[in-house]
Structures are given as structure tokens and as C-alpha cells.
Amino acid sequence: MDTKAFEIECVARHIRENWKMKVLVVDVTTFDIDTTKTKVTPLRPQPDVPREYLLKLNGSGANTDGKNNVEDRREKEKKMSDGLINYCRSLIDADDDDLFSGIIGIGGSCGTAIITPAMRFLPIGFPKIMVSTMASGDVGAYVGCTDVTLMHSVADIAGLNAVTRVVLENAGAAVASMAIGWAKRTAATTKDTPQINAKPTIGMTQFGVTTLCCEAVRKELENDYEIVTFHATGAGGRAMEKLLKDGHLKGVLDLTTTEIADEIGGGVLTAGPERLDAFASAEVPMVMSLGALDMVNFGGEKSVPSKFSGRKLHVHKADGWAKRNAAATKKAKLANRTKKKPTLGMTQFGVTTVCCEAVRKELENDYEVVTFHATGAGGRAMEKLMEDGLLSGVLDLTTTEIADEIGGGVLSAGPERLDAFASAKVPMVMSLGALDMVNFGGEKTVPSKLSGRKLHVHNSEVTLMRTSEEECRKIASFIAKKFNKSVAPAVLLIPSKGVSLIDVPDMPFYDPTVDAALFDELKSAIKERSGDSGNGALRKVVTIDCAINDPEFAVEVAKWYRLLVKNKRMITYFNISNHNSEVTLMRTSEEECRKIASFIAKKFNKSVAPAVLLIPSKGVSLIDVPGMPFYDPTVDTVLFDELNRLIEERDGDGGKGALRKVVTIDCAINDPEFAVEVAKWYRKLAKLV
Secondary structure, three states: OOOOHHHHHHHHHHHHHOOOOOOOOOOOOOOOOOEEEEEEOOOOOOOOOHHHHHHHHOOOOOOOOOOOOOOOHHHHHHHHHHHHHHHHHHHHOOOOHHHHHEEEEEHHHHHHHHHHHHHHHOOOOOOOOEEOOOOOOOOHHOOOOOOOOOEEOOOOOOOOOOOHHHHHHOOOHHHHHHHHHHHHHHHHHHOOOOOOOOOOOOEEOOOHHHHHHHHHHHHHHHHOOOEEEOOOHHHHHHHHHHHHOOOOOOEEEEOOHHHHHHHHHOOOOOOOOOOOHHHHHHOEEEOOOOOOOEEEEOOOOOOOOOOHHOOOOOEEEEOOOOOHHHHHHHHHHHHHHOOOOEEEEEEHHHHHHHHHHHHHHHHHOOEEEEEEOOHHHHHHHHHHHHOOOOOOOOEEEEEOHHHHHHHHOOOOOOOOOOOOHHOOOOOOOEEEOOOOEEEEOOHHHOOHOOOOEEEEEEOOOOEEEOOHHHHHHHHHHHHHHHHHHOOOEEEEEOOOOOOOOOOOOOOOOOOOOHHHHHHHHHHHHOOOOOOOOOOOOOOOOOOOOOOOOHHHHHHHHHHHHHHOOOOOOOOOOOOOOEEEEEEEEEOOOEEEEEEHHHHHHHHOOOOOOOOEEEEEEOOOOOOOOOOOOOOOOOHHHHHHHHHHHHHOOOOOOOOOOEEEEEEEEEEOOOOOOHHHHHHHHHHHHHHHO
16 A cells, blocks of 8 residues: 555445445555655555554564565565465455455556465455556466456556546446355355356367357257356466366366467467376366367467568458447547546656656646556557547656567567657657666566576566667667657656666666667757747757656656646547457468377376367368368378377276277368267266266
């Protein structure tokens, strides 16, 4: 509750007043470097469960969580997270259905890393919502293979405004409704099972290109079994195996093993090298097949690594949203609610929070400031709202997403970042917040090619890399190219003594030489305009002799923004654009198919329960049949032959273990007869258990 006490209180009050539920506010504050200037005082909302209690539950003691410094951050977060897990365990073990019916958390990268492990600890089906600035992009580290609901905060959780208040109240409403449902279910069952079914529950993996098969299998078996389908996107396979380990599944139809192709081929939907491990000890029947092993998944076509140039690709496009007048109407209403004060968008990061909070205080009497966490989604969201006419001005103080775009980090907003400013008719103050860093996930996720670079572990799920001189020059070029297209008054403020909280003396990323390369390149590349000679609106670069988080920098930001808007007339406009997303598929090769077969056979040969592998000899997906882009019988044959060679079959009646068999079905995976064979074999295996 160090930085988000009032926002947490907003959620708690909303639930108490509208759903008449008891809400316990739990403090997971670590008092780390980002918040050393923020004190929890009696004037701020106080928690029902203090941080000291969590630390005692963890056996750490109330006063053993270290000093407020960078070095012990990861250790303190781990202690607090473990304490929260133990607290949740104590509530579950209390065996009181009225005591604990749901959990909701709000936070940025650190808060999300602390809270979500406790959510993952809770059983499947238990209501759990995390409102996070990190809930866009790869959230696998936070969700794992559980049913944690991550809700994107859109704006940074830094003050209550027209955006954050609505998002937080919606989240409160969601968890309250979920808690009511949970309470009703637990009245008839126990807490540690998602539900009670009269029919045995079977897990089945599915993909778009195996949907016809899976739907037909469901119809064949639904009278006798409850089929739970898992989308084979990496998380899907892991989730199914976790439920299997936890005893929630009585059988498995692992028909779509495409995640293994991504693990072998370097795709984005891998379930990891542990895929199929759960079957080695599971004592339930399993029918496996080879669904979608003809493909490796990537994002847009440009995301396919250059080493795969020349490979057979198929771009699967999904035409998105059409223009909707209803959406425009809702956005207009949102704008109208705040028309007493013009709305400004401001970008923020943990290491620029001190600056942004001070800027907010400088301007809050005259403006409503909506903060966007610069995590990729944040920058895009701010520019989208600007394009839609919902922002009267912009304080783009934290442009760190550009460093990730240049340096290969995970929080890039894409090459389009800053494009909206080229046509936006609103004033803008820009700065260089957190351009000293490139963001990655956990320390092990930093690419090996970057070994030797200066790294700083921000928390268990975020590792920062110091930008280099070369990267800073490229960042400056990126910014200048976009900044030079501005049509409205714009100023770039350079904080000459440091661009983040850890880019100052005695901090890990302090490097005046590298910063100077960034500053000098910007001054050289940006084309300034006076704004009073008919050559266009003011465009200026100003150096401020302080660090970005120093109080005087916030004063300069506010001063310059007021100068830009003075006597200017703001123009509001709407522009609803279509959304397009695409997935690029790469055809697996003969070599990859041999490796896939080896991967499967190694795991399949460890099965202890009855298991059969069904090979659809005429195609493993909807696009691996005659006339479709991935049809390649030669490559498929390599996969099939290798599996037949490597799998150690057992007849199941000679005392050597349960049945283990490979069966070839003379059809494609989506043909009706294949589904009949799946159902037939599953029923046969179930009788053997």
C-alpha cells in the first residue's frame, strides 16, 4: 500500500458498498527503492492485515526484510510473496466458506510478481483477479497454467481518474460476482475441486486446425464423459497436465500435440520441455495423436526469425474489429465526464514514478492526468486514446518502450511508437525517462548474445539491461525522426543528470558517457522551430540541469506544458481504425519431425497406464491435406515411421505393464472416421484401468 493505498481502498469500498461483502485489505509493501520517498501515514488508508503479519507467517520476523536498497529487492519480494501464500493457505485451511471466497490484487511489475504466486497456489475455480499494468503481452510467468484472471489497467495505477476508477470498479464487480458463484458451488462440494460431475472428466487438447476432429470426438463421448478442452497454445498443455497431476482428470485425449513442434522448432506456443512428463506417472488412460505437428507458430510474418528464410510459411490472418459507432459513443461519454478539466496522458515507469507523481501534483488543479505504464501496451494505449480524441495533451515523459524496440526487449510498443504525434493536434512535453534500460523477463531469459552486458535484476520476473552508446544513438534517431514530424507545439526536456532512479550517482545504471551520447545525438538530429515565423508550431529541445526525479524537473515539465497550451485551441477528433492480427505458421521439416518423434517416444515409453498413439496417415491438420498449403506426405511419413520405430509397444497382458500401442488410421485427423476411432480406443483403454 506504499503507492496504491487509495486505489486499493477504492476497490474495497466499491465491493463493500455494492455487494455488502466483507473485504480484508492485505499490505504486501516491500518499501523498496521505487517508494522510499513515500511514507504510509495515518492519513492514508490502512490495511486490515499489515505487512508485518505476513512476514511473521513466513518465519521472517517483522523487521528482517532488509534496507531500502536495490541489492535485496528480489529477496524481499520473495519473502513477502511467500508470506502471502501462507496467509492464503491459512484462510483455506480454516474451513470456513464465508471467510475466503475470492482474491483481487492491483499492481505494477513488482506488485504483480508478489501477488500472483499466491493466486497460482489457490485451487482451480477459486476467484482470482489481478489488475496489472503488465497484463498485455506475455503474461505466462504470472498466470502459469492456472486460471488467474489478469485485467489490463489500461492506464497506470497511479491515482484515481476517469480511466482507473472505471477499471478498478469493474474489477471489484467481477471478483464479487465470482465470489458469489464460488460460495454457491462450495455449498455443495469441497474447496479443492473445481466441480463435482456425475460423469468422469477427460482432458482433450485442441487447435483451430484440429477443431473438426475434437468436436466430433466430443459428440462421440459426451453421453458418458465430461470433456474439458485445452487450447494447445503452450499454457493449454501445461494446464491440462497440472489438472492431471492434481487428480482432476480421469483420462486424457492428447490429440493436438502441436506445442511439441513449437518446442523443437523455436515457435512461440511451446509448453516447454516438460510437456508429456505428467503422463509418466499418471494412472489414467490416454489416447494421443499428432494434431498440428505440421506447423510451428510465430506472430506476424516479420516476427519469423531470419534463420528460417526460405522455409514454407502460411500467414493466418484474422480480420478484426469493424468500425463501431457504439464504441465511439462510449468513448465520447467518457470524454464528456471529464470535460471540466482537460485530460492529459502521461507515461510512467517504476523508475520515473517520483517525477510523474510530482508532475501530477503540479498540474492536478487544472488537468486530469491519466498515467500509462510504459510496458508496450501502455504507450500504445495512450496513443490510441490520443488518436480517438480523448486526450487534450500528452506528457510522454517515459519513453523506455523505444529502448526495448531498439535493444530487443520485451516491453516494446512496436516501431509505430510516437507515430500518433505526427498528426495529433495536441501539445506534447516529451522526455527520456528510463531510456537507460532494456527490459527482459527473469534473468535466464536474457539472450545469450547479450552476455557481458550490464544487468540489474529488478524483481524475480524483470531483468534490466543498461543501454549502450550505439543503442542510445539509434534511440535518438528513432525519436528525432518522429519528433520532427510534430504538427502541434512540442518540447523535449533532457534531464542532464540522469534519466531514471537508477541512473544517478552510486546507482547501478549511472553512466554519464552513455547518456551524453543520447543527449548529443538528439540535439543534433531534432529540427527546432520557433513557432512564431510561419514555419509551423513550436518544436524545441531544452536541457534541464538535474535528474528526472529531482523536484525541479517536475516544475519544468508543468511550466513548459502550460506554455505550450497558452492561448491555443485544442481540436478533438475521432478515428476508429480496424484491428488486424495475424499468426504465421511454418511447415515442420523432416529433421524437425524426427526430433518431434524422438521427444514423444521418450515420454510415451514411460507411460504406466494404458496408452495408445493414433497416427492419422492422410494428414495431421486441416491444412495438411491435398490442396492445402502444408500438405506434404513425405515429411509426414518421416514423422510416422520414426514414431513406429521408437515406441516400445506392450500388449498389456503379459505381466510387463499396461497396454502401450501405436495404431495407424487410414484417414486425415479431421475425417469423421478418425473421431470414431479415438472414441473406440478410449472406451477400450478405460476398461483396462
